[in-house]
Amino acid sequence: GGDADGASAELTLVDAQPAGTQPVDEVTWAIVEGEPATLNPAASANLVIPNLCDNLLSLQPDFSVEPGVAERAEFVDPVTFVITLRDDVTFWDGSPLTADDVVYSLQQSTDPASQWYSAFALVDPDPATGIVATGPLEVTVHFVAPDSTFRDALAGQGGAVMQKAFGEAAGPAVGTPDGGLMCTGPFELAEGGWKPGSEIVTTANEDYWGGAPLVKQLTYTFVNDGSTLATALTQGEIDGAINVAPSSRAVFEGDGAGTLTVGPSTASYSFGPVSATSAAANPKIRQALSLAIDRQQYLDTVVNGLGYVQKTLVPEFSFQSMEAADVYQAGYDALAEPTVDLEAAKQLVAESGEDLSVPLVVAVPAGAKEFAQTAAIMQAAGKEIGLQLEIDELQASDFGALFYDPSKREGIDFVATQGYLETPGVLGYPSLFLLPPAMGGVFNWSEYNDPDVTAHLMAARNATDPQTAASEFVAAQEIFAPEQLQVTLAGTYQLTYLNSELSGVTTSVAAYSSPWALHLGGK
Amino acid sequence: MPPLTRTVLARLGGMLLTLFLASVVIYSAVLLTGDPIAALAGGAKPTPELIEQIRAAYHLDDPLWSRYWQWLTSAVQGDFGRSFVYKTEVMTLLAPRFGLTLQLVLLTVLIILVFGVGSGVVAALRGGAVDRTVAVLTSLGMALPTFVVAILLIWIFAKSLGWFPVYGEGGGGWDRVWHLVLPAVSLAVLFIAYLSRVTRSALVAQVHSEHVETARVRGIPRSRIFRVHVFRNAAPQILAISGTTIAGLFAASAIAEVAFGLGGIGSLLVQAAARADLPVVQIVSLLLVTIFVVLNAIADLCSALIDPTSVAGGKAA
Amino acid sequence: MTHPILEISGLDVFAPGADGPRQLVFDSTLSVGRGEAVGLVGESGSGKTLTVRAVAGLLPDGFTTRGAIRVDGQELAGLGRRAVRELRARRIGMVFQTPRAHLNPLRTIGDFLTEALVHVAGASPADAGRRARALLDEVGITDPDRRMRQHPGELSGGLLQRVMIAAALAMDPEILLADEITTALDVTTQEEVMAVLAELRERRELSLLFITHDLALAGAVCDRVNVMQHGRIVETLPAATMRRDATQAYTRTLMAAALDEAPPIVAEAGTAAPPILRLEGIRKSYRLRDARGRADTLVAVDDVSMELARGGSLGIVGESGSGKTTAARILLGLETADAGRIEVAGEDWSRPARGGRGRRHRAKLAQMVFQDPYQSLDRRQTVEQCLREAIRVHRPRAERAALDARIAELMGHVRLDPALLGQRPRSLSGGQRQRVAIARALAADPELLVLDEAVSALDVTTQVEILTLLDTIRRETGLALLMITHDLTVIRRLCDQVVVMRQGRIEEHGTAEAILDAPQADYTRLLLDSIPREGWTPRRRRLGRTGSLATVTRSTVIPD
């Protein structure tokens, strides 16, 4: 229990710990999300890849973007982007990084099936002219229209560099336990280092251009079970983990081998409509539900006080270090705080004109405590305002399939999820949920289509100066935020638990896109 | 043909038939658990070409029976296919995990046999207060879910006492055993209780039999009566149940594996099922079935060896 | 040093009951001197078995005793558990009525015989083995080497009984307790077993406490006879002069019955009516597997034909394994004959009845009393439940009072105390069980009653009463009887026709007088000679002939 307001006020957010000073032979790290399907940066996002493969630009713990493998990466004109590479970067096998490798790597993301395609959507699709090497260490990217989001995207895995020769030889096996990987990052994946189903062993890249890491061997294990992980961490049997469960807060803050660091994050819990024909597609219903849910209670319950009230689907941290941050912030501040108003909510339900005799089905992933709680809270809120909600717990694979297989969405009205943005930029979420499907709104299942919003968002993306981009976005946000296409329940913090003898981990959400273990070492 | 050979052959045939039928059920059941395309696409939205590619690569367009046949024949030849999720040979995924589960199961079996059979024997022999105490304890044991036992053990041993490690499989040798003690205990509790009861009742039935009476009048020492006339005669029954129990442990180990962060086949099955990694689910299920059937057949054979009268058999009522 | 080897004085035995202990044996006193053979005869359910069980320490759980049991002057109660066990192991041998149940089915005969030698006496296994072979030889079992390796399941009852005796002798006991050890055996086998015992007594100075319900047998084997009734020993008599010395009325009736002084029943003149039963050319074979697992065919019944007139009575006699029971089972549809025709009351019964109605119909016509009374009763049913069920099958709508009356009537017929109605088979004596089985068969008022060794477990008085009862019913209702027995006196009392069977075939048939008084076949003569009677001494007649199971027969014939 305790006063939640007080508790969250006391939190100090730390985006990175002081760099380690002592070399360490071996560190065991738990990956909470489970074993990755692949280490291919073009196909997957997980916490192992950032330590293996450099992105062209370097994402800082405070979510600012600095040069990295690319010394310079700028638009030279509204549709031409030039990348200049450092000359001292080598792959793990010692061969130098060349422009050809970068072209090869970036082209991976221009495939529409790629995880990062949306960032490359405006790149000239012709391979011969879109992304080309214009010098041994220079790559030029040509665009069909200006793109204000591209540079920041290169700080994410969309900008990850892999060796062309290796990638071509390995073919589709690249990134798998059999195929292996060839990158430039601070840790190397040893041959046979990935023992599928048990661990991934990586070793320090002594020749890393940014300086060799202090940890000689970094081994990842996979622990899905929250309480197992909590014991293993507090017993010191595992050295650290990112994204530990907030429900174990008391365990982590109690006596144990390490300490819990709370860092800023872009992650949030939300739910949204899944079908265009269901009552869930009616904004009044969503607004009503939003009005019936007490955010503060949600925070106390689901994230154990380790979160904050988030007004809309784009979190504050995502624009924190962007050039026009003040414009974004002003836009965000202008939005209404979510409040609880049951009367208004009932009113909305009544006005909605929807047939509410059949319960609405909310899909949540099975087995996760946070979602079980979310489901319970939604259900109770619905009950208060006369909405019957039914919970459908889905197995991980079914839940995942929901997002791209329409047949899996049949019979479901809402889906509750947790998501985060791995790179700075505000357009990612809105594009996915608000634009027409043809323009990248792949999750726009309720077929929301507001021409003004679309126009503002497109303008923001095509803007050539940050201020315009910001004001266009704010204009769009003003319209879409009240529509609650995703009912945002809470923003959460990044929780990192680390053995007290170690230090130097990136503890903000930037860990997803930067070598977070580079400075890890003994205190 | 000598009766024993005949029995062995008959059992072998039955075993293969069971395996075959079970494999059919498993193969078709697993297809219901998830969409192969979804799993194969690995979280990304599959393009039509990718779907086409996957369908071709995994023969998804062939008729079910021919896919099944292909699957079975290659599985029998040791080709277990490739994981949808890890894109690697299922075999490489399976081998190390199987070793770990095997070690866990062996340790568990040891614990179960010592404490389960042991307490059953004590209850049957001592009777009275001891018997009732064991009965209450076994009832309690049967009421404790494995995951609750696991949490309790973690809490007691790791948090409060710190005697045993509570995570991971450790290195080799004693360290491994050390790491497996708590998982094995948490797994064993339920089965200790069960086996204890079975043992007790099998023994009690023998203790009251006439041939034991004969041995008693003949002044045969109690210990020998127990060993040779009571225990040995009850052994086939205890053995049969033990075989089933041990065989079931391979599947039951999943919970302990998850709770203690062990990478065995049980946790692999759970994970693979959650991710719809069908080839893995199918092969692991088939493996579990095979282990089950083979262990049961071995237990049956052992019973037959102990009980010569069952070999001659064949007399209908 | 003149202690009797076994002395029981003032023994009371109590069974636990819902309302306090129930006394079953009252102040029982008897002694067995060195080298003496003492008989314990008496009414069924009188406490004979309980008495010896008390000596052997085998009373059921919860039973208590009072009084003294002394072995060679040492009182058992005064000794420690260990000493008592030691004493029982070395000085007392016990042989049970049902050898098959009393041998561990998983151990070989050899193990069984040597076990006590090795583990109690501490002999080396080799010595024990030699001794065991000698013992088997001593009790007249041929080819001991082979026997040692066989399991109990492969031996016939007669052989097993001899194995039991051999095993009991292994420790050179001073006294042998034998509880109805021949009841389950046919007369010829019984004679052999008794002959073996007689020889042993002579050779070893063995004392014997011999329980039987057959006074003639007891008289022939024992020096003294104790007569038990209602849980008490009512009289102790020297065997030689017991006829003269008997003072108790009960003993007298026993002797009267045993000595066959009851007037023979005169068969009614043959009626012209069609027979109730006709068997024609019945044949039944079993597929067996021999000791080495090879298939083998045993012809259990071979071309058997017989006829039984309505109200008539037919006896089937023959050695153990000659196919008597099998023929009866075929007749009742419990087995299907391979060939031949069965006709009952003019109906074709060659195929077993289909459906409940058919079975009820046949049940009304023909009933059977099974050979093993204990096993043919449901252990879980009380006597009352058992009878009620049997009656209700044929009178589904009868009132409770009517059923109760019928139950009481049946209990009276078979001379069972109504107090036993609430008991289960386990707590009934052997004879009581048999009478329950008879009452149950009579419940249906059948027209044909098959009795498979139905009275052999009964003491003679009860036997007489039941036989008389059957005869009365027969006269009154026209019940036809098919008696299977190895006791020829029973045949003489009750049957007008006799069939002698041997090895599945009919050896001889004819009227009772003709067969019993002027037997034609050698085999029949042998059977007649084996019957215990006054002045009879058991003799060994044919070595190794007792084998009745096919496996046994074969393994003795074919050398390794």
Place this chain on the structure above:
Amino acid sequence: MSVAQIAGGAVPTVAKRAARRDWLFRGALVVFGLIALAALLGPWIAPYDSSALYVGPVNGASSLAHPFGTDDVGRDILSRVLVGAGASVFAPIVVVLLSTVLGLGLALTAAWFGGWVSGVVARVVDVIFAIPGLVIAVLAVAMFGKGLVAPVVALSIAYIPVVARLTQTAAARELGKPYLAALRVQGVSSLAICFRHLVPAMIPVVAAQMAVGFGYAMLDLAAISFLGLGQQPPAPDWGSMIAGGQAGILAGAPEQSVFPAVFVVITVLAVGIIGARVTLWAEEKER
């Protein structure tokens, strides 16, 4: 004449033992009766709405207002235990009854007909036995959809082999006994023989198995609903409550797991004791 107690004064001990055992048995009956009552009346006697959130603090400890404390969304645990009793107690009962009826049916069919019928039954039983329970559960969910029906059906099927095997051997042994032949000769109908004689003969085995099976079913149902294949929220059941509250045990808020676990243990214990007593009765009938 010396009065010796050869068997060692067993009478009073036996009586006392029986009394003591009965005391335990009666206690178990009372406990089970109370639990069954809670299962029937749960929703009416629960002090709070079992799915109402924040009726107390989140993860609240035991207090007067909430004797069992409150869970991770502030629901009253006592109310949830009471309301959950219905599904938690009756579902395993149904599983046990169904699997016993089906298993016994198969076993009796096999034992009665023998020959190829028993071969087929044995094979079917073997195959079911060999297939992991999870696979059966998944199949059942595919057929019956989520909810309580699928897991109950799945477990009933999964438990058939144990019952069938146990009883088939017992039945075959029993059928070899002459008393059954005697009953046939008496004209007793097959059905009556089956249910009045054969089935009672298996009571000790079956009763013991049912008691054991009840406990297993309770735990397995819990595991299944934990995997998201069973009872869907917010309907409470003890198993998913225990599973859901696991994290709390280490974090110092064990109420959410502990109280339902205590109820599981008590119920299974009570059933176990009742089962043991019934077994004993049945065995005594045989002696």
